[in-house]
Amino acid sequence: MPELPDVEGFRKVLVSCGQGRTIRRVDVRDAGVLHGTSGRRLRDALEGRRFTEPERHGKWLLAHTSGPTLLLHFGMTGRLLCARPDDAVEAHDRVLFTLSGDRQLRYRDQRKLRGLWLADDDAGLARVMGRQGPDALAVGRADFEAALSSRRGRIKTTLTDQSVLAGLGNLLADEILWRAGVHPRVRAGDLTDDERRRLYTHMRRTLRSAVTAGCVPPRDAWLTGHRDDPDPLCPRCGTHLRRTRLAGRGTVWCPRCQPDADGAGRGRNPP
Incomplete structure (x- = not known):
């Protein structure tokens, strides 16, 4: 897409x-x-x-x-x-x-x-x-963090909601969450200050790289490069990736790099 x-x-x-x-x-x-x-x-x-x-x-x-x-x-x-x-x-x-x-x-x-x-x-x-949020490539850190802190839904659903932030789709949201070490089911309003900062930083880096490539590139070092493998492994730690659906969207994450939504291990940097 x-x-x-x-x-x-x-x-x-x-x-x-x-x-x-x-x-x-x-x-x-x-x-x-x-x-x-x-x-x-x-x-x-x-x-x-x-x-x-x-x-x-x-x-x-x-x-x-x-x-x-x-x-x-x-x-x-x-x-x-x-x-x-x-x-x-x-x-x-x-x-x-x-x-x-x-x-x-x-x-x-x-x-x-x-x-x-x-x-x-x-x-x-x-x-x-229709109602469009700020463009994901242009939004400033303060506006990004404010948009997330006011939302009650899951962070994956929030990132792909075009009225909150315009431009992110399924592949980008999963990639950014994986890089930032944030579980897709964490509620946006429950993110720590550190998690919001990491999300913004990795969103900017991921978008810059993807814009240069003209797509979300399926590189070996990216989650995107492995999400469709028959038995996908995390390119960072080698853990078996997991799949689910959130708001009807196929969602892929690493259970080791992205701690569970119940808060276990939250706030640490991804391995």
Whole structure:
């Protein structure tokens, strides 16, 4: 599933392929990815407009133009690619934006769980995006700690709640919790000051590394590199990893590096 690092990569694709270019043609090949708009309205609103500097907030990509803003959310399988107009079109290329300078942006999505929206102003952006917390890559330590301390839910669920903190998904949350030595079932409001500091530090480090890679990389030294193994072992201590579901999400953790939620061993640094 695309998370913050993937969407930041899509923002860079839009910058390099589309920023400053005029939208010559919009070809909607599958209107099932459009929300609150039609293919005709999308064409009328965007053809002849110019892409300006895009933004990313959490998992949302805001493709600003000289007119309305095109909002893209990538769900589980969405991607944004740069091509040339005469390149072969693939089955899951849902919307094509042919641009000046012989470029074409393509929204590709196999499962079509999210898609594209249009917004004319800030109020429209807010309606489409809903309540969003601060961006996980930009949030300051004080705001991060304040957001966690006011929540009563489990820390894994809190980290993936986009109204609390925007941009973290399942893989990132598990990775950050493992690095910080925090059990996913600990209640956010029960975290110690040291645990909150560790979470923030490891979130920043993990995001910087993942943004550079353009994804949450399945490296051998990362939890992500082992979570799908048949018999996964912790890359730090070699303990057998455990699995559960929290709020419907598959969750992986190390019982040695991440002490139980009952508080046993809490407050110490992970091995």
